[in-house]
Amino acid sequence: MEGVVSVGEGDALVSQGGGVVGWSQECLLSSRENHREDTCLSLLGGEVGGSRLHVIAGPCAVESREQIVEIAQAVKEAGATGLRGGAYKPRTSPYCFQGHHEEALKWLAEARDRTGLAIVTEVMEPGLVPLVSAYADVLQLGSRNMQNFALLREVGKSKKPVLFKRGMSNTVKEFMLAAEYILAEGNPNVMLCERGIRTFTEETRNTFDINAIPVLKHRSHLPVIADPSHGTGKWEYVEAAARAAVAAGADGLLIEVHNDPTRAMSDGRQSLTVERFASLMEQLRRLAPALGREL
Amino acid sequence: MEGVVSVGEGDALVSQGGGVVGWSQECLLSSRENHREDTCLSLLGGEVGGSRLHVIAGPCAVESREQIVEIAQAVKEAGATGLRGGAYKPRTSPYCFQGHHEEALKWLAEARDRTGLAIVTEVMEPGLVPLVSAYADVLQLGSRNMQNFALLREVGKSKKPVLFKRGMSNTVKEFMLAAEYILAEGNPNVMLCERGIRTFTEETRNTFDINAIPVLKHRSHLPVIADPSHGTGKWEYVEAAARAAVAAGADGLLIEVHNDPTRAMSDGRQSLTVERFASLMEQLRRLAPALGREL
Amino acid sequence: MEGVVSVGEGDALVSQGGGVVGWSQECLLSSRENHREDTCLSLLGGEVGGSRLHVIAGPCAVESREQIVEIAQAVKEAGATGLRGGAYKPRTSPYCFQGHHEEALKWLAEARDRTGLAIVTEVMEPGLVPLVSAYADVLQLGSRNMQNFALLREVGKSKKPVLFKRGMSNTVKEFMLAAEYILAEGNPNVMLCERGIRTFTEETRNTFDINAIPVLKHRSHLPVIADPSHGTGKWEYVEAAARAAVAAGADGLLIEVHNDPTRAMSDGRQSLTVERFASLMEQLRRLAPALGREL
């Protein structure tokens, strides 16, 4: 990375041979100018970033062995290729349920054994990267940790595939530069995930930044995953936002599904029932060919 | 509107028979609780709000007779049913081009005579409603005027179809209550238009609030039009955002098209060439049937 | 304004003698580069923009003759030099109280006769500028109308002093360029008013942009007034925000005061009682000399 110079916080200009150049020039590993072809990751039972759409579904939190196995079987049947579920939960309040930790990781592994789904679960601190990696197929990095640089470096060293979520008030530039912390440690297996940003809107929990999907595809060669569950925050808008994300060019979706949303320990308001999830998958199956994709 | 009471600025609770109720109850004319069926407007050569998608295309500003006629013929050929073009332009600076005013209205009328396209053009002040109505098929109300209540009332009295744009930092609630100013004057012909909101993002001019489309369809019976040109502010992202809007449930699109974007007097950065517009229409023609719509 | 060229919506670059220059260069009438000295307006019983702080106080809406006279006498006694009160109210919902119109203007005039306070009241549409000007000492332009260009031009032609409020999501650049619409019509008597912007915050109605005060003083020679009532939206925070505005360099304050806030027809939540207002004035009287100002 010769010639790269620091030019002040909040700024990421880099210099090559003396001249100051923009932030997304070829010296950035995530930049499309550096790597024209789409990067495809081999995981989730296939290639992410190619013509096939991937859907990762499951509950916000792994609540019990029975819950996660039941949901895994349902989403598998509907066509999902990945299973999401939190073992370690980042909660706004320390007095809220924080996850079942290693026990939940074991239940996730059992769900994989039974269904063949790839396991996607969040890791929240550097010290837990080895433990979570031992169970997960994909490490999820959450919005609150988009600029937790020690964690990014540790995940970079692990070489595990990463589902990397944009922070709720971070620009695309900051997002790509944060991904660079992972890539620069030698881990190229990064999926960028748009999950909604914080704005003044009241009717939805976040504002799903649909523009970010073509912007990221234009700027970067990495696969782009969309999370319409957090992007809207209300289950009744998830289907519309999911279709929109695919139409805008997303390579995959992350969808919260629960077998009993009204009793979910977290995020019930934005979780689809398994029936609605199956219906969404049907919609996507009709939509994909019109966009040159398959599901 | 008996029983409606005032309860302070920024609030819109209404009372019926003594009890205070929410803002979108059946007493609001725009509310779906008041009118379960979709409202379809007969204009633009068909029904807006039904199964057929409508596309209104054209330049930001009407620059000359030749320009508007040439663009009108091109977008008509590609499948548009409406022609947009500003005769009166709301400009941030008083020293920028403000439009060709009545002369431009006459050129728009000529373009309609030649193509059959419905004319959509902005009206910016109450005193000009009669003049603009004499030429236009649809009165456009711009973002900056979403809460220009005197203008809304005048447009309400005119009974002309209205393309009503959401303000760049207004909530859905404020948007629907502003529409109420038009509806309450006896004009039911209102199309709600999402055109992007102002946020911290840097890569696009606005943040296209894709969530607003299903939210508006859920809350209101009025047709919803999307403006991905302002929603993104860069032509290279317009196609993705347009596809997304349709996938999310929009009833129509408003697209800026110019015969020579690099020389446009305004908004060239977000205008499609006529060739790209034709390509977008092809994409939408493939997409619509997968969504139960036609183009 | 020779040599000024248009360069696209949202942009305000101007050209002089061929070169493109920035938006706040000497060709802008509001710019400090064009006019190094502070502009002082002779009104409100003195000079606004000089060393003396001015406080304009009163209710959101003029509710009755008795109400406005009582409040006028109380705020006069506490040291205010201006009386605010809405005769025409911009309301989010058409079903809320819209003001007592000309009758309220007459009550305001009576309050001026009794107290000597300058009358500051909002005008919302071009056609009403002559009527409101006949009663008011200062025309207030509200946030929703910051880019109501027809109204700005009409107020510019009137030559009346103007209290010009920043829009809730407009940049300083847009604010100064909108002021230019008034100045360019030959009316130099403009006071710029910061009143809070719309953000994601929940605890206050708006985010009072304290930074805008030194930015406006740096960029422009016009007086700067602060409105901590709308800036916070809750009476318990108004005193702190008012002190902060003065410490940041504001030339005056606009404060909502009501004789019975719990029964106010609008904005009661952010209105000070007359007792609290008197207490705030005491605080400001102690603070002003430490800042080289007087009250």
Added chain:
Amino acid sequence: MEGVVSVGEGDALVSQGGGVVGWSQECLLSSRENHREDTCLSLLGGEVGGSRLHVIAGPCAVESREQIVEIAQAVKEAGATGLRGGAYKPRTSPYCFQGHHEEALKWLAEARDRTGLAIVTEVMEPGLVPLVSAYADVLQLGSRNMQNFALLREVGKSKKPVLFKRGMSNTVKEFMLAAEYILAEGNPNVMLCERGIRTFTEETRNTFDINAIPVLKHRSHLPVIADPSHGTGKWEYVEAAARAAVAAGADGLLIEVHNDPTRAMSDGRQSLTVERFASLMEQLRRLAPALGREL
């Protein structure tokens, strides 16, 4: 913490004896309802949170032994009681200067030995809490880490005084609940720091949320520190914002000062020279008594 229940992500309602109550009730350790008196921390050569204002000044990054000692002596002479300076720097890009790490901590300790100033420096990962604690008087937690819960818990266990910065798009509610992670580990020595939020504004790097100061003082018993350097991002506005913060009720200030801002390795744009810092301290010395404070 009996009776506290989890009710979904993003929410922090707690239950006592069955009824669901608001988020800032007496069961929260940081809440003023739980602890009516102001909390004063004994550090920085005195009590923070009492009548005396405290000013923590210094460079963004510790660049060299000479630099930090020179700045320390200058800010001490001007009246500062704390010295800030980053040994570990959170940088948007991995290719920018990341700090001199333990070497910088040693230089900070030397600066303390020479001046008596309390050392305030950032810790960015759980594993470094013991090392940074060995040198620092106050652990700074940066904006990007406001919801880095593993780090918060570790800092909570350390019992060191903490300067806790609000995240750039977090609400006051989220900020107080994040502080709860530290307090719940048994560390009551927390200072809450407002440092500006991310909005649409262009003229300043952040929007300094002056409202947050009285809101935090109202909601919590913890001392409140303001950071006008990050709050504005431009040195020419720092003095105005600093005065405003004190007028709004802040218990102290955090100010970036550099001996040669144009050559600073980071944040030069917002750093005061030592001369301007001395001038600011003079202004504050005049201001404090008018607010019932001393410096």
